[in-house]
Structure formats: C-alpha cells, structure tokens
Amino acid sequence: MSPDKMGDLASAPRGTAHPASETPGGQRGSAAALGTRILRHGAYEMLGMLRNGEQLVLAIVLPLLALVALVVTPVLDAYGPGRIDVAAPGVLALCTMSTAFTGQGIATGFDRRYGVLRFLSTTPLGRSGLILGKAVAVAGVLTVQLLVVGGAAVLLGWSPDPGGIVAAAILLLLGSAAFTALGLLVAGTLRPEATLAVTNLLWILLAAAGGVIIPAQSLPEAVQTFVSALPSAALGDGLRSALIEGAFDPLACLVLLGWAALASLAAIRWFKWS
Template sequence: MTTTLEPRALPTAAELRRPASAPGVWRACAARSKVELRAFFRNKQSLVFTLMFPVILLLVFGSIFSGKVAGTDTDLKQVFMAGIVAAGVMSTAFSGLAINIAIERDTGTVRRLAMTPMPKSAYFIGKLVRVIVTTALEAVLLIGLALVAFGLPLPGTPERWSTLLWDLALGTVACAMAGAAYSALIPNSRSAAAIVTPVFMVLQFISGVFFPFGQLPAWMQTVAAFFPVKWMAQGFRSVFLPDSFTAVEPAGNWELGHIALVLAAWSLAGLALTALTFRWRGHRVR
C-alpha cells in the first residue's frame, strides 16, 4: 500500500507580513540583551573608557576641590560628588552608546542585523538593557567611592532614595535616546570619539558638574537648561546635599517636578528623533 504525502502549503503573503508573536519578540529581546552585555564586559577597552573615565575624574577633582560653597555651609567636594554621578550617567548612556552604534554601523553589524528575522525593536531594547545595567554599575561605583574616599553622605530619607532612583532611571533613558539619535551625525567609527567627546565634556562644564551651577554665567545656565545633564545633576544634588543648599540654586528650590518633566520630555524627543534619523546602513563611500 502506497501512502501519498500531500505537499505542505506555503505561507501566504499576509502570513509573511504578520508581526512576530509577543513571546517571540520577548525572546529576541532577551537574546539580544545577553549578546550586548556579554560584548560590553568582554571589551576591556570599552569597559575601561566608559566606566573608569568618570571614576578617574572623581578621584582627580575630588582631591583638588576644598572649602565651602560661597553662601552655604556645604563642602565643595559634596557638590562635585553629586554632579559627577550625572556625568557618569552621560558617559555610559550617551557617549558609550553613540560611539558603540557608530562602530557597529561602520563595521556592517547594524546592516546585517536588519537583514535577519530579528525584530528591529530587539536591537534597541538590547542596547537599552546594556545601558541600564552599565549605568547602574557606574552609579554604584561612583557613589561607593565618593562615600568611602570623600565622605559623601548617603540619602537620609526614603523620599531622597526615591528621588535618586527615578532621577537615575529617567536620566539614563533620556541620555540613551539622545545618544541613539546623535549617532546619526557620526559618519564613521574613526570620527566617533572626536564628535561625541567634546559634547560630553562641554555639557559637564556648563551643567554644574565641576562648578556650582549658580556660580556659572547666566548664558551658560540658559544653554545648559536645554539639556538633560543639568537637570540630572540638580536632581542628584537634591539627594545628597542639605536643603539649605537651595539658597544658591537659581530657582531657590530643587524643582523636582520640573526635573522629571524635562527628563521625560528628552526621553520622548530622543525616541522620536531616533525613529526618524536612525540609519541601518553606514555612509556610502564615494
């Protein structure tokens, strides 16, 4: 007796266009996140530059600064310690991510991933998971070192711990979205550091990281107010500095609601810009 095998029906065009199921998307995101984290921690150069650069700044400037901030009883070191946490977030979430995307685009990694069945959203979620993990590690390193070496006080109330967490979370997402969008301006991996680093350094100087924000020229304060680093640093000052320090803050208070609003707006704006400008191919060489 002969058994006849019926040919399997080919998928229709509608079936091919059907988006992947939710479990499939989550598996792809989880797999991509593991790849991102493994690649970051195996790349010693990236690990040292991204994580250790703010630590080096903390040790150098923390050893230089001394005295009280004019008009307050607050040690200048404590002001700097609060600001350097914001610089650490920017280092991992903005600079590190923008340079990493530029390298992957230049080497063709981004283009090859776009040609695979992997949902494109998995690429960005993997990057965001990598940024969240590395930023949390950076924050723990900086706060721990500042606590041990320079006597930075830990938050004294549950409200301040809560502010630390949401400021860190919103600041990380805002800088990550800005970094992903900014990567569109980088033509190749060779120029990535030269294009990203000046922005990273200038924003630190005008955002109250190295100097008390209220002592900066008015025009610098105005420019800095358009970017998330200033607001992150202000949020971290509200966590680690006494409330009496608001006497020298430009607004006379911590503006926590304004900080959350600005960082959320930067997160949404960065996401929109990334969606509009992200290139899955590198610049064509002529």
C-alpha cells in the same frame, strides 16, 4: 531517534519536507519570546561594553579619577556642604553620560558601518528589539557604575540623603533614556569617525560647563538659562537636590523627559540602519 522514526524517514518520498526538529521534551523548537530575546541581546551588549578596554576606561576609570580629583582639590568648596556631597551626584551624572551617550553612540556608529545593525534588524530580534536591547545594556552597565563609583564615594565619606534615593533613581532612569536616544541619533546620522569625535567632544564640554559637576546656578548669568535647559544640567542638578537635600526636582524630570522624547522622535525619523 527511535527505529520507527528512522524507518518513516527512510520511506518518505524524495522532496517531502521533514517535520520540524523536536526538543528533548518532545516539543517543536521555536524562537524565544521577544522579552527573552531583548534581555539576551542586552546582556550580550553589556558584556561587550565591559570587556572593551576603551569603554571600560570611559565608564569606570575616568569617573573614579574625576571623583578623587574633586574630593582632594578645592574646586567644589563653594557649591555645597562638602566636597564629596557635591562631587558624588555630579560624577554619577557623568557616568550616565559616558555610558548612554558616548559609549553607546560610538558602539552603534561602528556597528552601523560594519553592517551589524542591518543584519540584526532582520533577525527575530527586529529593530525595536535591538533598540530595547541597547537600552537594557545601558541600564546594566550603569548599575555596575553605580555600585563601583557609589561604593568608592561611600568609602570617601559620602552619606546621601535616604529620602532622595527614589527621586535619584527616577532621574537616572530618565537621564539614561535621554542620553541613549541622543547617542543613537548621532550614531544613526553621522559617519562613525564623526560620531566618535562629536560624542567625545560633547562629553568633555558638558562635563566641564554643562551643569554636570558645577551647578548651573553657579555659572555666569549670561549662560545660566541655556545651560539649565540642557539634559546634563537637569540630571546633575536633579541628583544634587535629591542626594544632598532629599528633595524631588520636577523641573529636572520634565527637561529630561522632553529631551528623551525629542531625541527619540528625531532618531526614529532620521536614523539610517546602513
């Protein structure tokens, strides 16, 4: 601080408010733009998820184990041209569920219990910024999963149809939106212990019989219609159509969009911040 400014402060009468602090460039300090705050919070949550051992197992280790198990066993022999061709899209759908639904649901549930959500919602980030930051974190973790799991699948002989890459990206985006909204709905309405139990149980049930790994059309006729309407089946079947046949599945996109809209509206209506 220059001697002139020191003299001005010393001569100011008691109780007089001092001017706001200035940056080295001479500009007054201010909060970052909303977009910057959202990206920073998303990066913070993403790193927190990747550093958490339990989350890392759920996001990376279990999908890799599932991929290897499906390739070395004859479980998927009747459902496509090759084991890896059917397994890889299903495991990518499983990654989306594990991060957007189970991982984000559990993290949000315990943040709600300890007052983190209520505190952050009163900061310049705000409630909308907090939710968008969580969506950014999900997208970041999912990108890491796609690189790791997709890379492992390629090493195992996977050759996805290039014509379906764009369709697959759209489906993954819609799937992450739908499952994030569902995870927030569960986390915002149930106690953390119940959220932990419900999200893990649903992850297991959907992975086993929700059309994620085994196509919904291959399940018993009595449950085909019900399973086909689930977001898990829409994502799994849509990714298989895109990455095996190079085809775009508009019905799968509509199902995922519908689940994302309904779950978001329900979360807005019933989500409790504390």
